[in-house]
Amino acid sequence: MIENSKIQYDKNKYEITLQNDNGMIVKLLNYGATLEKVMVPDHGKLINLILSLDCPEDYDKERNFLGGTVGRVIGRIKSGLWQKNDTKAYHFELNENNITHSHGGKRGLDTRIFDFKVNQSEFDCSASFHYLDLDGNNNYPGNLDITVKYTLNNQDTLFYSVLAVTDATTLCNIANHVYFCLDGPKSNIKNNLLMINADQYLPLDKDHIPLASTQNVADSCFDFRNERILNQALGSSDSQIKHENGLNHPFILNNNSAPAVKLYSSDRRRSMILRTTAPAIVVYTGNHFNHTGLTHDFNQYGGIALEAQIPPSSSNDLRDMILRPNEKYLTQTSWNFKY
Template identity: 30%
Template sequence: MKIKLIVNTGLLLLLAWSCTQKPTQEPIKEEIKLMIKAEKVTEHQGESVSKYLLDNGNMQVELTNYGGVITKIITPDKDGNQENITLTFDTVEEFLTKENPFFGATAGRVANRIAKGEFELDDQTYTLAQNNGENHLHGGSEGFNKKVWQSEPYSDEKVIGVKMSYTSPDGEEGYPGTLQTTQWIELTHDNTLRIRFEATTDQKTIVNLTNHTYFNLGGVKRDVLDHEFQFWADAYTPVDEGLIPTGEVKDVTGTAFDFRSPKILGDQIATNGEGFDHNMVMKMEKSDEMKHFVRVRHPESGRVLDMYSNNLGVQFYTGNFLSDFAGADGKIYDKHWGFCLESQNWPDAINHKNFPSPVLNPGEKYEHQIEYRFSVEE
């Protein structure tokens, strides 16, 4: 194994590996190349904003420490054509200056919606920003997606990644407690994009972190209605007109939410109406088990995405509110041009006693892991 380090003005870090594997028969040399590039692109509020490229020789992931945003995922189709499969901007700088619907972002301190921007802890009412109608969404006016995270790249023989840390002070966006949050975004040699979250607090608080990448396995050329979805979910949580859960946990049988066998998205949306922005119930109780949540297949390109997580649910969002949005490469994103698979606790859980609790106490550790596994089928 060889490790090479090159540093210059434009390229802060380059790491590459070559590994030789010897099978039981005649020796065959197989190279596995893992590479990290890091580049400072700008500053925000006096802190450095960097762009990172993770490359395993077959696919690439671009990300930034501004908002913990995954800016691009570039994967091959069945013919070997490399294409970006996420909704994004052309540059990192645009994420700092242009409003966007959480493209690739780390959402927190609490992802998803909190009804009327209010919750109670130990008989005390906390008031949050109402940044989604009368409700609170994805951490507020300046959630974790608008913070500069302290970051450092890391690597070994099987994985390359970036460790990011952010300290959310007591009272930020109305939340109690100082929250120490760390996430690791990493790419493996076998085409898995893994995201790991950890958090601790000095006061009782609530936490629900996720990543908000919009995927389009067709290479972002049109909508995703031709994608095939399968969820290993027997239930979902219905919502009211404001997309707040009603408190019911409903069996998917006989509904448009029954993806237990593979279904074409366009067919299900035709049944459901406007699209999906709902929590699919993957577990009823917390556990460390990494469960197969979702399989998505794009028949035309052959790209396949399998999602695993140890969390309780996944918010399935089909880009219902996208409209005439100027994205990367001169493309205009419209309704249903992307889908999100947001692994998380159930939405508005703090306001529903029958939902799994999002409360984090001092001395406890919040832990959450997501894996997006990419492959190609002929």
């Protein structure tokens, strides 16, 4: 029977388990509304298909974004500046190399403790997380009321949604930062196959900020419109790949109903199909994992993050990320697994 459960592992911190009739298990944390584990049956045992730390208690010891709900703005803001209009500008902390504002600041949403509730029916089970990000947190204006929901069904699909409303004009671009490793933990994604439904991508400058204009993926190592082994890009001599040590780029999704992303294990036994209402996917291939800290078991390219979001911008007006009172920020993403 489809079910959910919860255990308390620290003060105000819980690990929530969702399980479907097929034996697929999803573990979540109310710390950062985090996707902790996605485990599927494999020859009589369970295998985890995302990068995870050793235990729930580790997630607040060292910030690494694994499966976290990241915001208010995921990614980077150029010079930490939002030029709201001709007379009003907001300056955010430069928490990446003293150059850019990254992932909402040092105390972004992935470091916050969310309230939560669980629910189950004969068809699915879910956990809803709630957090009120107060006016002025990380210098963002407005009280931002956020609800994050995970739902697991019997078709082995995990749904993820973010709903946010504000009482003052602010910025909002919240996304999940889960890393997939379909070959299993302690492997790498070099020989995984990837398809991205995108004709264009955004090149990056030296500070990892997008350049002003998109580029066509055609005839480049960024062309994943058909399934392609990731190492054909990771091993490329393209200057963008060399500078980033891999993929770290926004792909602008084509506006159709096709899946946004398909990812396959190197032997094609396992797959993940991603659908989203977001306009872009930022693809990051774990370029900087180096066997240090709590991620000591992770190889470079040990997992791939497929962050469904509004693409980062070279401009400081950030117009696509602006959320006003009486508007709703709503993004929905799903991950369907075959194994």
